Amino acid sequence: MAIHVRGVVLPDDEVRDLWLVGDRVTLDPVPGAETVSTTGFILPGLVDAHCHIGIRPGGGPIADLAEAKTLAAIDRAAGVLAIRDAGSPYRYPQLDDDPDVPRLARAGRHVAPVRRYLKDIGVEVTDDDLPATVAEQAKLGNGWVKLVGDWIDRDAGDLAPAFDPDRVAEAIDVAHAAGVRVAVHTFSEAAVATMVRAGVDSVEHGTGLSLDLIDEMARRGTTLTPTMINIQRFDEIAAQAEPKFPGYAAHMRALRAGFPAVVRAAHEAGVRIHVGSDAGGGIAHGMAAREMLLLHELAGMAPLSVLRAGSWGAREWLGFPGLVEGGLADLVVYDRDPREDLAVLLDPTRIVLRGRVVG
Numbered sequence: 001m002a003i004h005v006r007g008v009v010l011p012d013d014e015v016r017d018l019w020l021v022g023d024r025v026t027l028d029p030v031p032g033a034e035t036v037s038t039t040g041f042i043l044p045g046l047v048d049a050h051c052h053i054g055i056r057p058g059g060g061p062i063a064d065l066a067e068a069k070t071l072a073a074i075d076r077a078a079g080v081l082a083i084r085d086a087g088s089p090y091r092y093p094q095l096d097d098d099p100d101v102p103r104l105a106r107a108g109r110h111v112a113p114v115r116r117y118l119k120d121i122g123v124e125v126t127d128d129d130l131p132a133t134v135a136e137q138a139k140l141g142n143g144w145v146k147l148v149g150d151w152i153d154r155d156a157g158d159l160a161p162a163f164d165p166d167r168v169a170e171a172i173d174v175a176h177a178a179g180v181r182v183a184v185h186t187f188s189e190a191a192v193a194t195m196v197r198a199g200v201d202s203v204e205h206g207t208g209l210s211l212d213l214i215d216e217m218a219r220r221g222t223t224l225t226p227t228m229i230n231i232q233r234f235d236e237i238a239a240q241a242e243p244k245f246p247g248y249a250a251h252m253r254a255l256r257a258g259f260p261a262v263v264r265a266a267h268e269a270g271v272r273i274h275v276g277s278d279a280g281g282g283i284a285h286g287m288a289a290r291e292m293l294l295l296h297e298l299a300g301m302a303p304l305s306v307l308r309a310g311s312w313g314a315r316e317w318l319g320f321p322g323l324v325e326g327g328l329a330d331l332v333v334y335d336r337d338p339r340e341d342l343a344v345l346l347d348p349t350r351i352v353l354r355g356r357v358v359g
């Protein structure tokens, strides 16, 4: 059964007729196709580039595949038709081709330092075991490895790098040799410096970035997923930590205060930014459009740049081609132009995943 959609297709900004046959797009008319939308603005499906459908709300691994599907369905209803899972304690390769589930780019489990990360989430390793563990996790995802670059060191009372810089560099080389890209969680200045110089592909959060490192990222083509929603919660984290770890609390508050300027500088320097809600655990699913609004409101990114960060640009980066001949039949329709007002992203009028109307 083929589907026909007509509207202003972005980013090309042209009124176009698209036919969706199976999970592919064609520009050649398909006789007998069912027309499901004839007005409005059409975006290639949104991408949540930092999302965890393997972590249950409140923390800990999900119980089964059905729970992952339930969480992914919340994102899908918000127009997210591709997800990069940035670390999961529960493996779900069966969902890679599930017609109900957004396209998936998956990391394996978070590779984390011993007893210094969220309980039951990561595979916890020492420096010496880091490269071999990364090699193992590279096989368990489908294109990504997730490293935890820093976390609180309770003895030091502050954020501290998770691993030795030489081992990190070795581990990243191991992942690249296996054809897998590396995403790294970092909050602190020290950890992100090590990770960028060691050749990580994608910096997650990145609150500790300096202007020098931003330039280095632009040169290397390292991408940034700022997770603005998550960083907004740093004050809460700081308040909880204050009695025992006042230095850590002050550091987190300072990182939060400086973050919009970091994202703005990265964007202006030409670093590719992607939209990531960091849903899972403490953050609800279905928030990608909110994250896009924050990239505009707090970091000053122009609407077209925000749309690229959360739609066609992110899809290209993950290998999910958009609304071109032979592209993937994932699209979202809005009744107003999102370039004029990003708030319309909160209210899609039609959602089509893999050539099927799902919303």
Ligand SMILES: [Zn+2]
Residues within 6 Å of the ligand: 050, 051, 052, 086, 278
């Ligand atoms: Zn995350």
